Amino acid sequence: MVEKYKNREEYEEEVISRSKLPKGFKVGVVPLTFFPIEKKVDKALPMKLSLILLDNDSESFGSVFTKNSFPGHPVVHGKKMLDSETTRGVLINNKISNVRCSGGAESIDNILSSLSENLNIKGQKFFSSSTGIIGWKLPQEDIISSIPKLIESLNSNSIFPVAKGIMTTDNYPKVRSIEIQGGRITAVAKGAGMIEPNMATMLVFILTDIAVERKELRSILKRVVDKTFNRISIDSDQSTSDTAMIFSSNIIQGVKTSLFEDSLYSICLDLCQDVVRNGEGTAHVIQVTVKGVQCEDDALKIGKAIINAPLLKAAIYGNDPNLGRLLQAIGDVAGNENIPLDPECITLYMGDYIIYDNGAFTLNEELELKLNRYLKDRSFNETAIGFPEHRNNVEIVVDLQNGLESATVYGSDLSYEYVRENADYRS
Amino acid sequence: MVEKYKNREEYEEEVISRSKLPKGFKVGVVPLTFFPIEKKVDKALPMKLSLILLDNDSESFGSVFTKNSFPGHPVVHGKKMLDSETTRGVLINNKISNVRCSGGAESIDNILSSLSENLNIKGQKFFSSSTGIIGWKLPQEDIISSIPKLIESLNSNSIFPVAKGIMTTDNYPKVRSIEIQGGRITAVAKGAGMIEPNMATMLVFILTDIAVERKELRSILKRVVDKTFNRISIDSDQSTSDTAMIFSSNIIQGVKTSLFEDSLYSICLDLCQDVVRNGEGTAHVIQVTVKGVQCEDDALKIGKAIINAPLLKAAIYGNDPNLGRLLQAIGDVAGNENIPLDPECITLYMGDYIIYDNGAFTLNEELELKLNRYLKDRSFNETAIGFPEHRNNVEIVVDLQNGLESATVYGSDLSYEYVRENADYRS
Numbered sequence: 001m002v003e004k005y006k007n008r009e010e011y012e013e014e015v016i017s018r019s020k021l022p023k024g025f026k027v028g029v030v031p032l033t034f035f036p037i038e039k040k041v042d043k044a045l046p047m048k049l050s051l052i053l054l055d056n057d058s059e060s061f062g063s064v065f066t067k068n069s070f071p072g073h074p075v076v077h078g079k080k081m082l083d084s085e086t087t088r089g090v091l092i093n094n095k096i097s098n099v100r101c102s103g104g105a106e107s108i109d110n111i112l113s114s115l116s117e118n119l120n121i122k123g124q125k126f127f128s129s130s131t132g133i134i135g136w137k138l139p140q141e142d143i144i145s146s147i148p149k150l151i152e153s154l155n156s157n158s159i160f161p162v163a164k165g166i167m168t169t170d171n172y173p174k175v176r177s178i179e180i181q182g183g184r185i186t187a188v189a190k191g192a193g194m195i196e197p198n199m200a201t202m203l204v205f206i207l208t209d210i211a212v213e214r215k216e217l218r219s220i221l222k223r224v225v226d227k228t229f230n231r232i233s234i235d236s237d238q239s240t241s242d243t244a245m246i247f248s249s250n251i252i253q254g255v256k257t258s259l260f261e262d263s264l265y266s267i268c269l270d271l272c273q274d275v276v277r278n279g280e281g282t283a284h285v286i287q288v289t290v291k292g293v294q295c296e297d298d299a300l301k302i303g304k305a306i307i308n309a310p311l312l313k314a315a316i317y318g319n320d321p322n323l324g325r326l327l328q329a330i331g332d333v334a335g336n337e338n339i340p341l342d343p344e345c346i347t348l349y350m351g352d353y354i355i356y357d358n359g360a361f362t363l364n365e366e367l368e369l370k371l372n373r374y375l376k377d378r379s380f381n382e383t384a385i386g387f388p389e390h391r392n393n394v395e396i397v398v399d400l401q402n403g404l405e406s407a408t409v410y411g412s413d414l415s416y417e418y419v420r421e422n423a424d425y426r427s
Numbered sequence: 428m429v430e431k432y433k434n435r436e437e438y439e440e441e442v443i444s445r446s447k448l449p450k451g452f453k454v455g456v457v458p459l460t461f462f463p464i465e466k467k468v469d470k471a472l473p474m475k476l477s478l479i480l481l482d483n484d485s486e487s488f489g490s491v492f493t494k495n496s497f498p499g500h501p502v503v504h505g506k507k508m509l510d511s512e513t514t515r516g517v518l519i520n521n522k523i524s525n526v527r528c529s530g531g532a533e534s535i536d537n538i539l540s541s542l543s544e545n546l547n548i549k550g551q552k553f554f555s556s557s558t559g560i561i562g563w564k565l566p567q568e569d570i571i572s573s574i575p576k577l578i579e580s581l582n583s584n585s586i587f588p589v590a591k592g593i594m595t596t597d598n599y600p601k602v603r604s605i606e607i608q609g610g611r612i613t614a615v616a617k618g619a620g621m622i623e624p625n626m627a628t629m630l631v632f633i634l635t636d637i638a639v640e641r642k643e644l645r646s647i648l649k650r651v652v653d654k655t656f657n658r659i660s661i662d663s664d665q666s667t668s669d670t671a672m673i674f675s676s677n678i679i680q681g682v683k684t685s686l687f688e689d690s691l692y693s694i695c696l697d698l699c700q701d702v703v704r705n706g707e708g709t710a711h712v713i714q715v716t717v718k719g720v721q722c723e724d725d726a727l728k729i730g731k732a733i734i735n736a737p738l739l740k741a742a743i744y745g746n747d748p749n750l751g752r753l754l755q756a757i758g759d760v761a762g763n764e765n766i767p768l769d770p771e772c773i774t775l776y777m778g779d780y781i782i783y784d785n786g787a788f789t790l791n792e793e794l795e796l797k798l799n800r801y802l803k804d805r806s807f808n809e810t811a812i813g814f815p816e817h818r819n820n821v822e823i824v825v826d827l828q829n830g831l832e833s834a835t836v837y838g839s840d841l842s843y844e845y846v847r848e849n850a851d852y853r854s
Contacts, residue, residue, distance in 0.1 A: 038790050069768045070758035100754060100770065102787045134751020135788040240755050310737070310841075324561020327527060328667050331497035341496045343527065360529045361562040363465050414737075 003391050011172065011387035018175045019160040022184040022209035024249025025089075026053045028153035029165035032146040034139035036096075047095040049143060049150050050165035051115075052205055052247065057086035057125065060211070060250050062218035064225045066242035072097055073104035074128040075241060081127050090127035090205065090245060091115055093143065094168045094190075098130040099240045101137045114144045118151055129243055131168060131190060131203055159207065163188040166203060172387055174274040176267040183210035183252035185263055189271045191278045202275060204229065204244040204268075210260055211250040220261045221246050228268040231300070231409045232276050233307050273410055277388045281415035283379045284316050287393040291406035292346075298339045299407035302398060305333035307411025316394060317413035319379060321371035323348070323355050323363070330398060340402055349397040350374065430818050438599065438814035445602045446587040449611040449636035451676025452516075453480045455580035456592035459573045461566035463523075474522040476570060476577050477592035478542075479632055479674070484513035484552065487638070487677050489645035491652045493669035499524055500531035501555040502668060508554050517554035517632065517672060518542055520570065521595045521617075525557040526667045528564045541571045545578055558595060558617060558630055558668055586634065590615040593630060599814055601701040603694040610637035610679035612690055616698045618705045629702060631656065631671040631695075637687055638677040647688045648673050655695035658727070658836045659703050660734050700837055704815045708842040710806045711743050714820040718833035719773075725766045726834035729825060732760035734838025743821060744840035746806060748798035750775070750782050750790070757825060767829055776824040777801065 005011040021027065028051045033044035063082060065075045081087065091112065098104045108128045115126060130138070155161070163173035170191050177186040187206040212220065225244050276285050288306045290299035306312065309329035315322035326348065334341040348356035351374050355362055380389035393410075432438040448454065455478045460471035490509060492502045508514065518539065525531045535555045542553060557565070582588070590600035597618050604613040614633040639647065652671050703712050715733045717726035733739065736756035742749035753775065761768040775783035778801050782789055807816035820837075 038792065039795060040792055067762035068755065068758035069761035069766075070754050070770050097751070099751065100783070100787050134754060135790050240751075240758055324524070324526065324667075327497050327561060328495065331495035331667055334496035335494035339496075343497050356527070360527050363562050365465060365467055368466060 004389070005387055008386040015163070015173055015175050016158065016160050018177045018186070019158040019163065020177060020184065020186065021156060021159055022186055022207050022249060023251045024055045024209050025207050025247075026055065026154040026156045027051060027159055027162045028053070028150050028155065029161040030146050030150040030153055032142050034142040036136055036139070038136050045095060047093055047139070047142075048165040049146055050092040050162045051150055051154070052089045052092070052162060052207065053119075053154065054088045054247060054249055056249070057088060058247060058249060059086050060214045060217050060248035061087045061246060062214070062221045063127070063243060063245040064222055066239060068240045068242070070100055070240050072099035072130060072134075072241040073108055074098055074130050075243065077105065077108050078127050078129070078243065078245075084125065086125060087127065087247065088119075088121055088125040089247065090129050092129040092162075092166050092203070092205075093132075093138065094130075094166055095132040096130060096136045096138055097132045097134050097241050098128075098138050099134040101135055103137065107138045107140045110140055111138070111143050115147055118147050127245065129203055129241075129245070131166070131241055134240060159186050159188055162205070166190040171278050174271060174278065176271045176274070178263045178267055180210065180259060180263050181252070181255050183255050184208065185210065185260075185267055187267050187271055189275055191275045202229065202239065202242050204271065206244070206246040206264070206267075208246070208260075209249045209251040210255045211253045212248055212257055212260055216257055217246060217248060220257065220264060224261065224265050224268050227265060228272045229275075231303075231407070232272045233304055233409065233411050273391065274388070276410045276412050277391070282412040283381060283415055284375065284413040285391075285393045286313070286316060286396065286411045286413065287408060288396045288398065288411070289406060289408045290398045290400070292400040292402055293405050294340065294403035296405045296407050298337075299405055300409065301333055301337055301339065302330055303407055303409035305329050306396065306398070307409055310414055313411070313414035316375060317415045319372055319375040321350065321355075321368060321375060323350070323361065323371075326396065327356065341400060342402070345401045347399045347401065349395075349399075351395055431816070432814055435813040442590070442600055442602050443585065443587050445604045445613070446585040446590065447604060447611065447613065448583060448586055449613055449634050449676060450678045451482045451636050452634050452674075453482065453581040453583045454478060454586055454589045455480070455577050455582065456588040457573050457577040457580055459569050461569040463563055463566070465563050472522060474520055474566070474569075475592040476573055477519040477589045478577055478581070479516045479519070479589060479634065480546075480581060481515050481674060481676055483676070484515060485674060485676060486513050487641045487644050487675035488514045488673060489641070489648045490554070490670060490672040491649055493666060495667045495669070497527055497667050499526035499557060499668040500535055501525055501557050502670065504532065504535050505554050505556070505670065505672075511552065513552060514554065514674065515546075515548055515552040516674065517556050519556040519589075519593055519630070519632075520559075520565065521557075521593055522559040523557060523563045523565055524559045524561050524668050525555075525565050526561040528562055530564065534565045534567045537567055538565070538570050542574055545574050554672065556630055556668075556670055556672070558593065561667060586613050586615055589632070593617040598705050601698060601705065603698045603701070605690045605694055607637065607686060607690050608679070608682050610682050611635065612637065612687075612694055614694050614698055616702055618702045629656065629666065629669050631698065633671070633673040633691070633694075635673070635687075636676045636678040637682045638680045639675055639684060639687055643684055644673060644675060647684065647691060651688065651692050651695050654692060655699045656702075658730075658834065659699045660731055660836065660838050700818065701815070703837045703839050704818070709839040710808060710842055711802065711840040712818075712820045713740070713743060713823065713838045713840065714835060715823045715825065715838070716833060716835045717825045717827070719827040719829055720832050721767065721830035723832045723834050725764075726832055727836065728760055728764055728766065729757055730834055730836035732756050733823065733825070734836055737841055740838070740841035743802060744842045746799055746802040748777065748782075748795060748802060750777070750788065750798075753823065754783065768827060769829070772828045774826045774828065776822075776826075778822055
């Protein structure tokens with residue numbers, strides 16, 4: 001599906017139209033400023049505090065966290081929270097990720113205690129979530145003194161302020177939602193890796209009023225994340241803070257869980273493509289389908305190797321169909337991982353063009369020109385125009401003709417902008 | 428060891444002084460031009476043909492090839508050649524890598540037959556080696572008609588012409604040699620990946636007059652390559668053509684094989700650092716030592732993950748000690764690969780500075796400034812000056828304090844230049 005917008009306003013209207021909150025939720029956002037203790041800065045740095053608040057205690061919640069061996073303090077805290085009987089929501093900050101600084105765990109306790117007190121909620125019922133610079137300390141006092149204003153900002157209509165509040169260097173807010181049989185799922189995301197050059201974190205918050213029992217909700221979340229967010233890669237980094245969290249207010253009864261799961265999958269698939277498309281400097285979204293393999297895991301390994309191959313990514317950025325690099329990336333992972341592959345039998349496609357077949361490339365002058373045109377037609381520069389221009393992916397298909405399994409993964413090209421952002425940016 | 432040169436001439440003199448051939452070898456190089464059939468070009472493209480020729484048949488030779496599942500035709504041919512009783516050497520071309528084009532195997536047969544005929548050598552006793560664009564065809568006729576001139580160019584003194592002849596976009600020729608008890612090992616390399624943005628191939632040719640029996644020579648080569656060339660990574664790509672080849676003329680008897688192996692290791696370690704340092708756009712060579720692990724393989728996995736982490740590489744390019752990215756890269760691979768790691772116990776160093784200890788970063792304003800200075804002092808721009816300015820690596824040490832094993836790997840930073848070369852370059 002290709003979505004097109006005339007300008008930033010039209011795109012923002014579309015996102016706002018997707019932002020209706022499910023029943024039983026309020027959200028609020030407040031900006032604040034602070035001085036970090038680790039670095040001298042000329043003026044106070046900006047931070048935003050976002051709150052997702054359930055109107056009532058809910059037992060139906062779950063989260064999938066990063067597997068990184070240096071999990072951030074919010075991840076450590078969140079894993080414990082999963083054992084709680086109920087939750088009331090999550091408090092999120094951007095700018096500092098609260099990872100491996102001293103006193104990070106205590107900061108979470110102090111901040112969440114103050115939040116609960118201000119809301120007159122007994123016990124500790126909140127998750128914490130942070131994204132930003134690793135190793136710096138949260139400005140605990142500044143955050144605590146902003147909580148009353150945060151509570152004043154609560155609204156029960158739109159998640160849009162949170163979609164903007166959790167952004168760091170994201171180009172645009174990301175919201176997807178769906179209505180099913182009178183119920184609703186609404187989800188927001190903050191981008192990953194390249195998209196967050198300094199942050200390298202993906203955060204996803206999914207809200208629903210559809211009743212799903214806790215254990216089932218968690219199984220569904222895990223399955224959906226495996227098939228969506230775990231199939232994107234910007235620069236092969238798994239951050240210390242990656243999190244996908246789901247909350248249900250359990251208000252709308254009677255929706256079949258299979259329908260719920262399908263809908264959640266559809267939203268998350270859109271959202272994870274939004275994340276890839278949001279890369280600063282991203283000019284092409286690359287969609288790789290690997291089929292004809294004996295197990296899905298092999299398809300994922302090959303797909304990930306392709307979308308993480310710097311030489312191929314740079315060539316696609318330059319609209320140069322340098323397909324030797326594609327072959328090289330496939331052969332590299334297949335050789336190292338012992339994935340059965342017969343060079344005589346595989347077929348490669350870019351878009352509708354067959355580029356390799358019967359054991360050899362099909363390249364000639366005419367095809368090279370067509371592929372160059374194909375890549376140019378799929379390039380865009382959202383940084384310049386401020387919204388994602390289209391959803392016109394570069395489609396690569398690898399058919400190993402050696403089995404019935406397949407998988408699709410998403411990544412982005414490698415641009416000067418990526419390096420510039422990541423070489424120079426930290427404040 | 429820091430090697431410094433005043434200018435390009437002084438550096439080239441140093442390389443020439445390393446270029447003395449072992450006894451029993453001749454080398455020759457001839458330039459030629461050709462028109463590719465795959466792409467319209469305004470003027471003929473340049474290619475160089477290099478020959479390494481043993482004066483007599485030798486049984487002592489070996490090669491380590493890429494594990495890529497799409498090996499180039501020279502690799503397929505070379506694997507068969509390993510079973511031959513004897514060899515007389517190798518014919519190498521740059522510009523086109525002879526991978527997965529139709530008729531590539533026949534081209535090798537025709538070209539090598541012509542070479543043998545011109546040299547009056549019975550039977551097929553040569554290896555073939557190619558580097559360059561993947562998927563294009565070798566200009567067979569142009570190569571064959573250049574062979575008489577190639578033979579005219581043979582000399583028995585210096586490998587320097589070959590070191591230059593196998594270059595593609597390499598900045599400078601790479602030669603290392605050593606004399607042992609009247610014998611000699613001389614080796615040349617062509618760079619990898621980033622260093623060869625368009626080619627992504629590493630070729631190494633090692634010549635010696637020290638007598639080593641074939642089976643032992645092959646074991647030694649494998650062990651040395653595992654500890655040297657297999658421990659560098661520019662962009663995690665393993666090309667379709669990577670090759671390290673060794674030939675002995677068996678003239679100098681009586682050198683202990685353990686001494687031979689140590690000397691070969693020393694040469695190859697220098698040469699592989701030359702390859703990393705040769706990157707166009709490389710501003711920092713990154714040397715990562717992982718120690719305190721339970722098995723060497725874990726150390727290699729962590730080390731490779733660090734030198735392949737784009738976010739960290741880009742930060743180092745910018746002289747920005749954004750160490751969260753280092754932690755993230757370590758935690759990512761440890762989490763995914765189940766490498767035992769206790770965040771409370773590890774210690775991280777950059778140069779002599781402790782940057783993480785006792786479970787948390789040691790960052791403060793003063794240390795950040797010192798690290799920024801440390802990175803600046805280790806940055807260079809060989810592209811601008813045309814020779815490798817120094818051997819002053821950025822040294823990162825990861826101590827897991829959980830075992831007795833360790834490993835050191837080498838990589839480079841990620842620069843705008845890398846992307847520019849790889850986005851725009853193909854001719």
